Amino acid sequence: MDRFKILLLPSVSLAFGILLLMLITFFLNSWPIFEREGLAIYTSNIWRASEIPEEEFYGILAAIYGTVYTSLIAILIATPISIGLAVFVVDIAPRKIRELIVISTDIMAGLPTILYGIWGIFVLAPILSNFMVFLHDSFPFIPLFSYRNPTGYSFLTAGILLAIMVTPFATALIREAYAAIPPIYREGAHSLALTRYEATKLLLGYIKPAILAGILLAFGRAVGETVAVSLVIGNSFNIHPSLFAPGYTISSLIANQFGNAFAYSYMPHALFAAGLALFFIGLAVNLAGVLVLRRWRYA
Amino acid sequence: MNAIEIDDLRVKYSNVEVLKGINLEIPERGCFAIMGPSGCGKSTLLKAINRLLELNPDVKISGDIRLFGESVFRMDVTKVRREIGMVFQFPNPFPHMSIYDNVAYAARCNKIVKNKKELDELVEWALKKAALYDEVKDRLRKKASQLSGGQMQRLCIARALALKPKVLLMDEPTANLDPIASGKIEELIHELKRDYTVVIVTHSPAQAARVADFVAFIYMGKVVEVGDVSEVFERPKHELTEKYVTGRIG
Amino acid sequence: MLREIKNGVFLFYLLASSVLILLPLAHILFSVSANGLPVLMSRGMEFLTSTLPGPNKPGGGIFPAIFGTFTMVFLSSLIGIPLAILAGVFIAEYPKSIISNLARPLMLIMLEFPTILVGLFVMVVVVIPMGTFSAIAGAIALAIIMLPYVTTYTEQAMRTVPESYKEGAYALGLKKARVVFAITMRLARKGILTGMLIGMAKVAGETAPLIFTAGIAWRSIGGINEPTGAIPLWIYYLVQQPYANYHEMAWGAAFILMLIFLAVFLPVRLMMVRS
Numbered sequence: 001m002d003r004f005k006i007l008l009l010p011s012v013s014l015a016f017g018i019l020l021l022m023l024i025t026f027f028l029n030s031w032p033i034f035e036r037e038g039l040a041i042y043t044s045n046i047w048r049a050s051e052i053p054e055e056e057f058y059g060i061l062a063a064i065y066g067t068v069y070t071s072l073i074a075i076l077i078a079t080p081i082s083i084g085l086a087v088f089v090v091d092i093a094p095r096k097i098r099e100l101i102v103i104s105t106d107i108m109a110g111l112p113t114i115l116y117g118i119w120g121i122f123v124l125a126p127i128l129s130n131f132m133v134f135l136h137d138s139f140p141f142i143p144l145f146s147y148r149n150p151t152g153y154s155f156l157t158a159g160i161l162l163a164i165m166v167t168p169f170a171t172a173l174i175r176e177a178y179a180a181i182p183p184i185y186r187e188g189a190h191s192l193a194l195t196r197y198e199a200t201k202l203l204l205g206y207i208k209p210a211i212l213a214g215i216l217l218a219f220g221r222a223v224g225e226t227v228a229v230s231l232v233i234g235n236s237f238n239i240h241p242s243l244f245a246p247g248y249t250i251s252s253l254i255a256n257q258f259g260n261a262f263a264y265s266y267m268p269h270a271l272f273a274a275g276l277a278l279f280f281i282g283l284a285v286n287l288a289g290v291l292v293l294r295r296w297r298y299a
Numbered sequence: 300m301n302a303i304e305i306d307d308l309r310v311k312y313s314n315v316e317v318l319k320g321i322n323l324e325i326p327e328r329g330c331f332a333i334m335g336p337s338g339c340g341k342s343t344l345l346k347a348i349n350r351l352l353e354l355n356p357d358v359k360i361s362g363d364i365r366l367f368g369e370s371v372f373r374m375d376v377t378k379v380r381r382e383i384g385m386v387f388q389f390p391n392p393f394p395h396m397s398i399y400d401n402v403a404y405a406a407r408c409n410k411i412v413k414n415k416k417e418l419d420e421l422v423e424w425a426l427k428k429a430a431l432y433d434e435v436k437d438r439l440r441k442k443a444s445q446l447s448g449g450q451m452q453r454l455c456i457a458r459a460l461a462l463k464p465k466v467l468l469m470d471e472p473t474a475n476l477d478p479i480a481s482g483k484i485e486e487l488i489h490e491l492k493r494d495y496t497v498v499i500v501t502h503s504p505a506q507a508a509r510v511a512d513f514v515a516f517i518y519m520g521k522v523v524e525v526g527d528v529s530e531v532f533e534r535p536k537h538e539l540t541e542k543y544v545t546g547r548i549g
Numbered sequence: 550m551l552r553e554i555k556n557g558v559f560l561f562y563l564l565a566s567s568v569l570i571l572l573p574l575a576h577i578l579f580s581v582s583a584n585g586l587p588v589l590m591s592r593g594m595e596f597l598t599s600t601l602p603g604p605n606k607p608g609g610g611i612f613p614a615i616f617g618t619f620t621m622v623f624l625s626s627l628i629g630i631p632l633a634i635l636a637g638v639f640i641a642e643y644p645k646s647i648i649s650n651l652a653r654p655l656m657l658i659m660l661e662f663p664t665i666l667v668g669l670f671v672m673v674v675v676v677i678p679m680g681t682f683s684a685i686a687g688a689i690a691l692a693i694i695m696l697p698y699v700t701t702y703t704e705q706a707m708r709t710v711p712e713s714y715k716e717g718a719y720a721l722g723l724k725k726a727r728v729v730f731a732i733t734m735r736l737a738r739k740g741i742l743t744g745m746l747i748g749m750a751k752v753a754g755e756t757a758p759l760i761f762t763a764g765i766a767w768r769s770i771g772g773i774n775e776p777t778g779a780i781p782l783w784i785y786y787l788v789q790q791p792y793a794n795y796h797e798m799a800w801g802a803a804f805i806l807m808l809i810f811l812a813v814f815l816p817v818r819l820m821m822v823r824s
Contacts, residue, residue, distance in 0.1 A: 002725060003726075004642075004724075004725045004726045004729070005639070005643060005646075007726075008635050008636075008638060008639040008642075009639065009648070011632045011633075011635035011636040011639065012635075012636045012639045012640065012648055012649075012652050013648070014632060014636070014696075015636060015652065015655055015656070015659065015696060015697075015700075016651070016652075016655065018670075018693060019655070019659070021670070021674070022666065022667075022670045025670055025673045025674065026666075026669075026670070029673060080562075080566070081566045081569055081570055082566075083566075084562050084563050084565070084566025084567070085563075085566045085567055085570055087563055088563040088564065088566060088567050089567075092560075092563060093567075101567060101571070103818055103819075104570075104571055104574055105570065106818055107574065107811075107814065107815075107818070108570075108574050110747070110750060110751060110754075110810070110814055111577075111754070111807075111810065112753070112754025112755070112756070112781055112806055112807075112810055113754070113755075113756065113757075114754065114756045114781040114784050114785055114803070114806070115577060115581060115754075115803055115806065115807060116577065117756075117784075117785070117788070118581070118784055118788055118799060118800070118803050119576070119577045119580050119581065121788055122580075122584075122788070122796070122800075123576070123580050164570075164573045167570055168570075169661075171570075195552060195553075195555070195556040196556055196559065196560065197555050197556040197559035197560075198556075200559070217661060220661050221661045223663065224661065224662060224663030224664065224665070224666075225663075226663070226664065226665045226756070226757040227756040227757055227781075227785050231785075231788060231789070251663055251665050251757070254665055254669070255665060255757060255760055258760070258761060272669070275665075275666050275669050278663055278665075278666060279663075279666055282661075282662055282663050282666070283658065283662075286657070286658040286661055286662070287654070287658060290654045290657050290658060291654075294654070
C-alpha cells in the first residue's frame with residue numbers, strides 16, 4: 001500500500017464511520033424505551049406524555065402507518081409519470097424541449113424542500129380541501145373518502161406533494177437507462193412493424209430492473225422527507241384508511257415532537273427509537289434500489 | 300412484376316450524400332445480393348427499403364422505392380414492415396424475453412393469427428422454417444439470451460418470418476458468426492429463397508457467389524454493375540467489378 | 550383500429566406526463582414569486598437588514614436568517630469539501646480496492662438518506678456535549694449531507710480525465726501524489742467545482758438537519774457557538790405561526806431562498822450542458 005493511499009484513507013473511512021456512529025448513537029439513545037416497552041414502541045398507537053415517568057407510554061404505529069401510506073401514494077403517482085416522462089424525453093421531444101424538461105426536472109430535484117412545503121401548506125392544501133369536501137359529501141361510503149370534515153391537511157396532500165418531489169429522481173434514472181438501450185434493439189423492434197406503443201412496451205421490458213430501482217429509490221426519498229410533509233399532513237396520531245384523514249409520518253413526528261420532548265423522561269428516547277426505525281427503512285429501501293441497479297448493470 | 304423497384308434513391312446524412320441515385324430492380328423470389336466494400340452505403344440502402352432510416356431525424360431521402368408496384372412512402376409504415384422483414388448484422392433477439400415471446404410478440408401485435416392455438420402453431424412453424432425448432436423445442440420459455448450466436452440469428456429469422464412477409468432483407472447476417480453457423484445460415488437462405496424474395500447485403504463476394512441468383516455491385520454510393528450472378532462474376536462488364544470480385548479492392 | 554387507438558392514447562399519456570410534472574414546478578415558482586416579491590417590494594432593503602418584528606407589528610426583516618445561512622454554508626463547506634474531495638480522489642484513483650467498492654454504493658445511499666436523522670445524530674454528538682444549539686453544530690450536519698454530492702462529482706470528474714494524460718505524467722517520472730494533484734485534479738477541476746457548487750446549493754436549502762442543531766435565532770446574530778437562524782428554518786417556523794405578518798415574511802424569505810438557489814444552480818447546470 002503506497003503512502004498516498006494511506007494518506008487518503010481517513011477521508012473515505014470517515015463516511016463509513018459516520019454511518020456506523022449514527023447507528024450506535026440511535027441504538028444507545030433508544031435503549032431506555034426498548035427496555036421499558038419492548039417492541040410495543042413500534043406496535044402500539046399511543047402517545048401518553050406525563051410528568052410522572054412511570055405513566056409515560058409511547059407507540060409510534062400511527063407514524064409508521066403514515067410513512068408507508070404517504071410513500072405508497074407517492075410512488076403510485078410518481079411511477080407512471082416518471083416512465084411517461086422518460087419515454088417522451090428520449091423518443092419524442094425535439095432537442096430544445098428535451099433540454100428544457102431535463103433541466104426543469106433537475107431543478108425540481110434540487111429545489112429546497114421547504115419551498116415545496118410553503119407551497120403545500122398555503123396553496124396545495126386549500127385547493128385539495130375543496131376536492132376532498134366535494135368527494136366526501138358525494139361518496140362518503142367509500143373508505144378512501146370517509147374522513148369527516150377534511151381540512152386539506154391529510155395523507156393525500158402529503159402523498160401528492162411527495163410524488164411531485166420524488167418524480168424527478170425516478171425519471172432521471174429511468175430516462176438514462178431508456179436512452180442507453182443499444183440501438184440494435186430499437187431498430188429490431190421497429191423493423192417488426194410495431195406501433196410506438198408496442199415497441200416502447202417491449203423496450204421498457206428491457207429496462208425493467210432500472211424502473212424497479214427508480215421506484216425503490218423514490219420510495220426511499222419519500223420516507224425520509226420531513227419538512228414538506230410535516231406542514232401538510234396534519235400532525236395527528238391517526239390510523240385511518242381515508243386519504244383525507246390527517247396523520248403522522250416518522251420524520252414529521254420527530255420534527256414536530258422534539259421541541260417539547262426534553263420536558264419528559266422517556267419521550268426523547270421514544271423519538272430516537274422512531275429515528276432508528278426510519279434509519280433502517282431508509283437504509284433497506286435505498287440499499288435494495290442500489291443493489292437492483294448494480295446487478296442489472298453487470299448482467 | 301418486380302418485388303422491389305428502387306428509383307433514383309438519394310440519401311443524405313447531415314449533408315453527406317451516402318447514396319447518389321440508386322436504380323435497381325429486384326425480381327420476385329430468389330436471392331438478390333448487394334455487395335461492395337465496407338462503408339459504401341449498402342446497409343443504408345437496405346434500411347431505406349423498410350423505411351428504418353426514418354428513425355434517424357438527420358436523414359434526408361429522395362427518390363422512390365416501390366413494393367410490388369406501390370410506393371412504400373405512400374403506404375402505412377407498419378404495413379411496409381409487415382411485408383418486408385429484416386435480419387441484422389448483430390443478432391438482436393430481445394434478451395429479456397423468452398424464445399417463444401421473441402417470435403410471438405410482433406405476430407400477436409400485428410394480429411397475424413386469431414387465437415392462442417394458432418399462435419403456438421405459428422411460432423412452431425417459424426422456428427422450423429428457420430431451422431431452429433429442434434434445437435429449442437424443449438426450452439421455448441427460456442430467455443433468448445442463452446442461445447449461441449448462430450442460434451440467435453436463426454431466431455431473428457424466425458421472428459421476421461412469423462409476420463409472413465413477402466421480402467426478407469438481410470444485412471450482413473453472417474458477419475458476426477463463426478464459419479459453421481454461417482454455413483447453416485447460407486443453407487437456410489437457399490431454402491428461403493424459394494418462397495421469399497431475399498435481399499442480402501454482403502461484404503464478401505464469395506458469399507454472394509454462393510447464395511445469390513442476382514447480384515448488384517455498389518461502390519461509393521452508386522450502382523456500378525448489376526445482373527445475373529454468373530454473368531457478373533465470370534464476365535464482369537466493369538473494371539471495378541472485376542477488381543472487386545477478384546479481391547483486388549475490398 | 551383498436552391498435553391505432555391504443556397508440557393514440559399512449560401518445561397522449563406521454564404528453565400528459567410531461568405537462569403533469571412541469572405544471573407543479575411552474576406553479577411553485579410562480580406562487581413563491583407572486584407572494585414573495587410584493588413583500589420585498591413593499592418593505593425594501595429593510596427586509597434584508599432588520600430582525601424579526603413582533604406578531605402583527607409592521608416592518609422587520611430576515612437578516613439573522615440570511616446571516617445564519619451564509620455562515621453555516623460557509624463553515625460546512627470549509628469542513629466538508631476538503632474531506633469529500635479527498636474521498637472522491639481515493640475512490641477514483643483506487644477503484645478496485647474493497648473500500649472503494651463499498652464506498653460507491655454507500656455514497657448513493659447517503660445521497661438520499663433522511664436528513665432529519667443526520668440532524669438528530671449531530672445533536673447527540675455536538676449539541677448535547679456543548680450544552681447549546683450552535684452554528685457549528687448546524688455546519689457539521691450540513692457538511693455530512695454535502696459529503697456524498699461532492700464526493701461523487703469529484704470521483705466522476707477524475708474518472709473522465711483521459712488515461713493518456715496520466716500515463717504521460719507517470720512516464721516523466723512523477724510520483725502518484727504529484728500526478729493526481731497537479732495533473733488529474735487540474736483537468737477535472739470543472740467537474741469538481743460543479744460538485745462543490747451543487748453541494749453548497751443543496752445544503753443552503755436544507756431545513757430538517759438544522760432543527761436540532763442550529764436551534765433558532767430571531768433577533769440577534771451570535772458567534773458560531775450560539776444558536777443561529779437560517780432562511781429555510783425561519784420559513785418552517787414562520788408558516789406555522791398564526792400571524793399574518795409572519796406568513797408574509799415567510800413568503801418573502803421563500804422568494805429570497807428561491808433566488809439564491811436558482812442563482813447558484815442554474816449557471817452550474819447550464820455549464821454542465823455545454824460540456
